[in-house]
Amino acid sequence: MDSLQTSIQQPGETKSTTIQSMPAQPTLTAKKRVVIAGSGFGGLRVAEKLRKNCEKSIEIIVIDSADCHTFAPALYSVATGETSAQAVCEPLSVIYIRKGIKYIQEKIVNIDVKKKIVSTKKYKKLNKNDKATNTIPYDFLVLAVGSEVNFYGIKGIQKNAFSLKTKEDAAAIYKHLQKVIATMQDKQFHRLVVLGGGVTGVELACELKDHLDNVCMQNNIPREKFSVMLIQAVDHLVPGFPAKVQKFCEHYMAEHGIELRVDSPVVQAKRQLLILKSREIIKADTVIWAGGIKANRLLGSVEVEQDEYGVKVNSYLQSVSNQNIYAVGDCMNYNDQKTGKRALKTAQNALHQANVVAENICKATKGRDDFASYRPKETPVLISLGKKMGLFIWKNFWFRGYWMMKMKDYIEKEYMWKIRL
Ligand SMILES: Cc1cc2nc3c(=O)[nH]c(=O)nc-3n(C[C@H](O)[C@H](O)[C@H](O)COP(=O)(O)OP(=O)(O)OC[C@H]3O[C@@H](n4cnc5c(N)ncnc54)[C@H](O)[C@@H]3O)c2cc1C
Structure with a gap:
């Protein structure tokens, strides 16, 4: 972690970042730095996709205050002790070492969109002269900080x-x-x-x-x-379902x-x-x-267009007020022009959006503008009703039974198995 922190250039020194008073496309010569704020479903998937498809043209830095990536849909069974916390959490340091991606475990306290700098609070000061905060410049920023309890x-x-x-x-x-x-x-x-x-x-x-x-x-x-x-x-019960x-x-x-x-x-x-x-x-x-949930309070200090549902994005999942900032998952607000509906705040949607964001950032860093558009999908939903019953719902179809509950269980195991690869 320390070697990573010292390797991060300070704003004045950075070659790849042009600090400007207005948001603009970065220059297209040097390796671009993509900072991913938050490493839940959305942030981790963006990092994985960028690493796989775009690594040569970018530097990726992931920042998250949590020590592990959690499969939240299974938390109800951790609460009763039926599933262990370890089964649904994987340390982020382990995930990112395996993937060869830089990861900083610190809390983001401020984002200056004009200077294109993310500030984090250090957990430990190295000595008494050490500053309590880190500043990390970016060319592109992905907001993936999720939501909080409302x-x-x-x-x-x-x-x-x-x-x-x-x-x-x-x-x-x-x-x-x-x-x-x-x-x-x-x-x-x-x-x-x-x-x-x-x-x-x-x-x-x-x-x-x-x-x-x-x-x-x-x-x-x-x-x-x-x-x-x-x-x-x-x-x-379960508003929004048939x-x-x-x-x-x-x-x-x-x-x-x-x-x-x-x-x-x-x-x-x-x-x-x-x-x-x-x-x-x-x-x-x-x-x-x-x-219920509400937008992460960090967003309140970020100067991008937003409302109570999150950062407003266009169909490329770019902030409508800043083209170098993208947002995925619970912290964003995408309004489908066709249906007039807002994207639901689910893990499945966060993963789907992350694929689009990674593709578009990759294209932007290469100077391309044939961006992919996000089209909300109606994905199947599984609901567990205890140890013997589950529901599978897709559009207006639904099935019930023991095996639907088992399917949900299987999805958790498969997801955790894949991120551990
Ligand atoms: C109990 C429960 C059950 C759920 N069940 C389902 C389900 O069955 N199906 C489904 O599709 N969805 C379900 N969801 C919703 C789903 O978990 C969320 O929609 C999904 O996690 C959103 O992904 P995200 O990447 O936007 O945010 P998150 O996964 O919440 O990740 C946000 C990350 O940002 C980090 N972060 C936040 N603030 C800061 C900061 N200031 N500095 C640094 N890091 C920060 C957090 O530590 C976290 O790791 C459930 C959620 C809960 C809580």
Whole structure:
């Protein structure tokens, strides 16, 4: 890491970067530097594709504050301990050493788009004269910093609820569950409440229910000591999916003993209590928030056109206000002119967008302008409803059954296996 940091030229010294007050295409003579901010699904895929198809004409630097690449769709099962954190995380240092790509594990604190410089906060100062920040100039920047949890300003939620966004969140839930189970003997009743009935909330509630079935059986704990409840603000689960899928989820969960409350927005959380808009008060010993995401706060300091959904991009996935900046995944906002729909914030879309971004940056560094256009695809979605049921949904078709759940499991394993190659 240190040798990498010292090898990074400072803005005044860089040969490849022309620092200008207005965004412009870089000069096309020297090797161009592409800085990738964030190495989740989108950032890692851009780096891999550039490395494979464009390496000779560019220098790639990836920056991420996390120590590992996480397969977030499997976090619900890390939260219950059914899957280990190691199974769904791969250290970024290992990934990038294997791929021969420069990687810096530091938090990006500022991006100056006029000077084309990314500033990061160092984890360790080498000595007392060492600066606390690093500055890394770029010719092209890929914003792939993802999203963060949105608590929608609901009073008390952030303080009184767990969330499920990172492997650390999943580990915190697991640790808490272990403690609850270990101290259960002298407690009468424990209700776990999942807030949010999108895919993440539904999957988590089903997984928790199956996990508690097993734990109670193995430890001779009466099952009725635990209950799992899911509270959804609107009047249906998994918004955006066909009505039949929504109904099936509702019936399946209710049939399997999950308490469901739809059309029940929560307005306040207190210690072990939730207050609904209807003024009903619900006892909630453990609360897990799965209610939504918002743009990464870093974007607030980046001078590119954006709104609450992220950085606005054109069909080349370039920032609409700066042609040297591209954005992928959860941190970008692409509005399909044909359908008027925004691209969904999913791992599959981030991967698809990353392919387009890598192709276009590669062309730009070679002075070509026959850029690829992003066409949003309706990709199949798999939803797991615990250990025995899964759903496969593609457009208006859907299938259900044990093997759909297994397919989701297989996709996780295949993805992790591939990034470990
Ligand atoms: C619990 C859960 C379940 C999900 N299930 C599914 C599913 O079943 N199917 C599906 O398609 N999608 C699913 N998603 C959504 C999917 O994970 C995201 O859409 C996807 O991760 C977006 O990819 P990304 O590259 O934009 O961002 P991310 O994968 O979130 O990566 C962003 C990266 O940026 C880094 N970063 C952020 N800020 C900084 C900073 N200031 N400095 C340096 N680095 C920074 C982060 O450390 C992270 O590594 C799920 C998400 C969650 C949380």
